[in-house]
Amino acid sequence: MTTTLTEGDKAPDFTLPRDGGATVTLSQFAPGKVVLYFYPKDDTPGCTLEAQDFTRLAAEFAAAGTTVIGISKDSVAAHEKFCRKHGLGIILASDAEGHTCEDYGTWGEKKNYGKTYMGITRTTFLIGADGRIARVWPKVSVKGHAEEVLAAARALQG
Incomplete structure (x- = not known):
């Protein structure tokens, strides 16, 4: 991983292509709060459950x-295929070149079944209305995660 962001750091801005053919820019949501969750791959079991949980709690x-x-x-x-297949109702952004993953420190070496490879570490950031990182969840375990993030978002002023 190239960067380690912590609570209080300014969240790096980005503009990425998103589902539906538009782009999404972090700063467009100011002064609102944003949950950025980085996940390894569409339509895999853990990533599907995480996206479904965030969708279920979207309102x-x-x-x-x-x-x-x-x-x-x-x-x-x-x-788009992932959203259609699972009825997802959240924004999904494509960081094909990996610059945003690097800026947020979520791209790095991973190990699975004795193999070492490069990939996205499942990490969530809660960004406050001031554009600063209010909370970081590194190496996320999916079960119950969306509920925990929602509780933190509710508790965060702004």
Whole structure:
């Protein structure tokens, strides 16, 4: 991983292509709160469950003044297929070149079944209305995660 962001750091701005053919820019949501969750791959079991959980709670995040954005290196076409297949209702952004993953420190060496490879570490950031990182969840375990993030978003002023 190239960068380690911590609570209080200014969240790096980005503009990425998103599902539906538009782009998404972090700063467009100011002064609202944003949940950025980085995930490895569309349509894999853990990533599907995480996206479904955030979608299930989307109205509650909106009521808390918080936008949810999922980011992976998958293409926009893959995101759109993923959304259609699972009825997802959150923004999915494509970081195909990996610059945003690097800026947020989520791209790095991973190990699985004795193999070492490069990939996205499942990480979530809660960004406050001031554009600063209010909370970081590194190496996320999916079960119950969206609920925990929602509670933190509700507790965060702004």
